[in-house]
Amino acid sequence: MKKIFLKGLCALVMLMTSLIFASCGKKAAASGMLESVADSLRGRKVLVVYFSRAGENYLVGKVDKGNTAFIAQYIAEMTGADISEVKAAKDYESLSYEEMLATVREEHEQGVMPDFVTDLTEADLKQYDIVFVGGPIWWGTYPRVMLTFLRDINLDGKTLIPFTTNEGSGLGKTKAELQKAYPNARVLDGFSITGQEARQPQARDAVKAWLESFSFDAADHSTTADAVTGASRLQKECTPEGEAMTENKTQVVEVTYSDGRKETLEMVVFGSVDMGDGVLWSATNLGANNPWTPGNHYAWGETKPKKNFTESNYTYLKKDIGADISHTWYDAASVLLGGDWQIPTYDHWHTLLRNTTHEFATINGKKGHLLKASGGQLLFLPGNGYIYDETVGTPDEGFYWAANDFDHTNAHVTYLPVNSWGQSNYGRYIGIGIRPIRIK
Ligand SMILES: Cc1cc2nc3c(=O)[nH]c(=O)nc-3n(C[C@H](O)[C@H](O)[C@H](O)COP(=O)(O)O)c2cc1C
Incomplete structure (x- = not known):
């Protein structure tokens, strides 16, 4: 009822000013359609x-035109789509940031569900096969007024x-x-x-590149629980591998430091360790079953290990898969281990690296970084190298993905060279290791 009233209100306002007509009206976009699209x-x-x-x-x-409006306009032009703006009934625009x-x-x-104004009718909607649904991110998702629209x-x-x-x-x-x-909708990857x-x-070029590489017939990632981001993945059961990693095994190991000192230490060799940051760090890399084995390499966002890493075989070349892929379809730790397992974010790594001491050491013949927390907890990050083509570069150095992108082609990496450490970024198509975490 509320919506119909608002639609009536909109129609009235549309009669009154052409400016508001432009913002309420569904209209065919100007030509500029891409041929391949x-x-x-x-x-x-x-x-x-x-x-x-x-x-x-x-x-x-x-600004007198919002950011998302630019992108909506480009998509409509390039796909030949009709375009319709959803307005909030409430006046958000006169509020400061x-x-x-x-x-x-x-x-x-x-849990407020703000009213919206739209000129779309049910009859209109029947004719559309594909709908691009856009908005700014407010508090991690669509603005709540858009959630009312979706409802x-x-x-x-x-x-x-x-x-x-x-x-x-x-x-x-x-x-x-x-x-x-919309449980029966086919929800595809977005921009x-x-x-x-x-x-x-x-931005026009970025939209063009995206649309030109876009498959409107792509397999639907989202009809399975796996494909849904964030919260839904958290509800997923652990896989047998992920479940096994919730039980700890400890072992006494001999550590040889780079200056020749030796030390015998008891450490968790399988399972997870709280290094004092409230996060449970897996004792092993993804694909390894002890701390001194490098495990598998992954391109950023891919969930299957491979031997050959090139730009041309990278699944997400020029595709935006989100700024933080933790707990999403693109998070290899989440997909392979389930439960609460995920790739650490940049911030998780940042906190770990700054709150521990680091020594370059060898355990069971493998060089790597031994991190010690103030409470004596230990975490060994073995050298695993990076893979470009089929070649493993610098195998004594550690390379670990963070869940965050750096820019359109690179993602954050924790880099552990001999006797030093830092956070850097690498091309997303390069093969790099993953050290899973669980948040307590
Ligand atoms: C109230 C509010 C909340 C926001 N929350 C987020 C957020 O959670 N994550 C984010 O990346 N950006 C956030 N932003 C930034 C907006 O997503 C960004 O400025 C967007 O481009 C605005 O688009 P618009 O001009 O089309 O409204 C927020 C902005 C506002 C005003």
């Missing part, structure tokens, strides 16, 4: 529906493609929200870009 979309009708907020915002100042943060926090805490407007059974602008959260939980709202970048002319 036209071919793959033949016979299918496409809609871009999005929310975007003008006003004062993080990093971009006071700080006021917005407080408002949105309150909405989350109180009230039926897009079930269609192919849905999320897109977002954000300042670090990538697609956040948008894929999961779509799948939750995300930072709000600042969305306003630059290069």
Whole structure:
């Protein structure tokens, strides 16, 4: 009822000013359709529906067109889609950025479902096969006004493609929200870009590159629980491998340090260790069953180990799979071990590296870094090298992925060369090791 009233209100306002007509109206986008996209979309009708907020915002100042609106416009132009803006009934645009943060926090805490305004009717919606659903990320997901839209407007059974602008959260939980709202929809991988970048002319090229490499017929990642990001993955049972790693085995090992000193220490050799940061660090690399074995290498976001790592065989070349892939379809630790296992984020590594002492050491013939926590807990990170083509480079040095991207082509890596350590970034297609964690 509320929605119909709001639609009536919208129609009235549309009569009154052409400016608001532009923001409420569903309209065909200007031409500029990409030929390759036209071919793959033949016979299918496409809609871009999005929310975007003008006003004062993080990093971009006071703007009269929101960041996501740029991306929505490019997608509509390049796919020949109709475009429809979802407006909030509430006036968010006159609020300062700080006021917005407080408002949105309150909405989350109180589970508010804000009213929306749309010009879409059920009859309209029937004609669309593919819907791009866009918005900024607010508090890790679509703005709650978009969640009301997803609750009230039926897009079930269609192919849905999320897109977002954000300042670090990538697609956040948008894929999961779509799948939750529409269990029979085919939810495909989406596009995300930072709000600042969305306003630059290069954003048009980024959207173009994405659409040109996009498969509208891709296998649906999201109909299984595995494909849903974040929270749903956390509910997944441990695999037998992940379950085995919840029990600890300790062993006495002989450690030889780089200056020749020797020490006999008892350490967890299988299972996990709290290094004082509240995180349980696996004692072993993914694919290894003791700390002195390097384990498998993975390209960032891929979940199957391989021998040959090149740009051309990298599954996600030029594809945005999110700024933080932990607990997603792209997290090899989550996929292979299940439960709470995940790839550590940049921050997990940062805290671990700064709160422990490090010594370059050899255990059972394998060189690596022995980390000691203030309570005496030990973690051995063996040299594993990186793999480019089929060649393992610098096998005595440690290379471990973080779950966070660095930019469009690189991701964060913890780098452990002989007698030193740091955080760096490497091409996502390169083979690098994974040390899983569980959060307590
Ligand atoms: C209230 C609020 C909450 C936000 N929360 C997040 C967030 O959780 N993660 C993130 O990456 N960016 C967050 N941002 C940044 C926006 O996603 C980003 O500025 C976006 O480009 C805004 O798009 P728009 O101009 O289309 O509304 C937030 C911004 C606001 C105003």
